[in-house]
Amino acid sequence: MFVATTLFLKDTMTPLNSGRKKEGVVGPRRFVYRTVSLDDIKLIKNGMKTTINDVVMGVSLAGLSRYLNTRYGEAKEDKGATEKKNNLPKNxxxxxxxxxNVRPSSGIHGLAEMMEKGSKAKWGNKIGFVLLPFNIALQDDPLDYVRQMKATIDRKKHSREAMVTFFxxxxxxxLFGAKTAAFLLHRVVNHTTTCFSNIVGPVEEIxxxxYPMVFIAPTVYGQPHGLMIHFLSYNxxxxxxxxxxxxTVPNPHQAMR
Incomplete structure (x- = not known):
């Protein structure tokens, strides 16, 4: 899948990527956020016997499906489409x-520990890719989104895709230098629709x-994706x-609903 995506396999042209700028050109971006209780997410996690990552990925799938359904409905001539009506194209x-990060020893380590001979704490990060498919569709039961993403993520966990792409x-x-490697990475990113990150933050307030930090909202700038999704747990x-x-997304608050 990684090789095919690098060479020719592109995502379907949707409202989430149809407005993408030309390669190498970065347009203006907007940043919106919403904070929810981690206990609510844990309640779903415990009830479905999944992980927090499965739940937030299910939330992302639900949000993407409903947002695209609304955008496709707005594009219809009759203008009578609603969120309950299925306006999504097939496939x-x-x-x-x-x-x-696929390095064996994760987390933060002291400088002295990293300099010790034979230490498992290595310098820098080892970055690999996982291409995660989203089955865009409307579901009657919202928990079906979580079930679908759990099944997809479980398959990816056994595929060792991140290690393979890293190597x-x-x-x-x-063999070919940094410029070729950067071109390869850019091709993969440019042939997919979005980028996703889920980070475990500090458990206690920092x-x-x-000055106490009320919340942390991480993000990035400069990527070719029209949409990037970040989740961060904190306190x-x-x-x-x-x-x-x-x-690409002129109404980001609608996508946040």
Whole structure:
């Protein structure tokens, strides 16, 4: 899948990527966020015997499906489409690029520990990709979105896709140099619809120069995706952040519903 995506396999043209700028050109972006209780997410997780990651991915699938359904409905001539009416075309290929750190020892380590001979704590990150498909469809039961994403993520966990893509990129970097490796990475990202990250933040409240931090909302700028989704847990809260291209997603608050 990684090789095919690099060479020719592109996602379906949808309202989430039809406004993408030309390659190498970054347009204005908007950033919106929403904070919810982490206890609510844990309640679903425990009831369905899944993980927090499964739940937030299910929430993302539900949001993407409903947002695209609304956008396709608005494009119809009769203008009578509602969110309950299925306006989605069939067989939409929509994938998210998940960037993962595959180094054996994760977390933060002291400098002295990293400099010890034979230490498992290595310098830097080892970045691999996972291409996660989203089955865009309307579901009567909202929990079906979580069930679908759990099944997809479970398959990906057994595929070792992140390790394989890391070794491919590392081999290309050693054989052909950084410019070719960067071109390869850009091709993969540019042929998918969105990028997704889910980070475990501090469990307790932290402060910055004595000022307590109420919430943390991470995001990035410069990627070719018209939509990027971030989840970060912090102090028993979960913050969802959308980074959107203004031309692609002119109404980001609607996508946040």
């Amino acid at each position: 939409i290929r929509l994938r998210a690029t998940l960037i993962m 491919i990129i590392e081999m290309v970097l050693k 402060s910055f120069y004595g 028993n809260k979960m913050t969802l952040v959308l980074s959107v291209d203004e031309e």
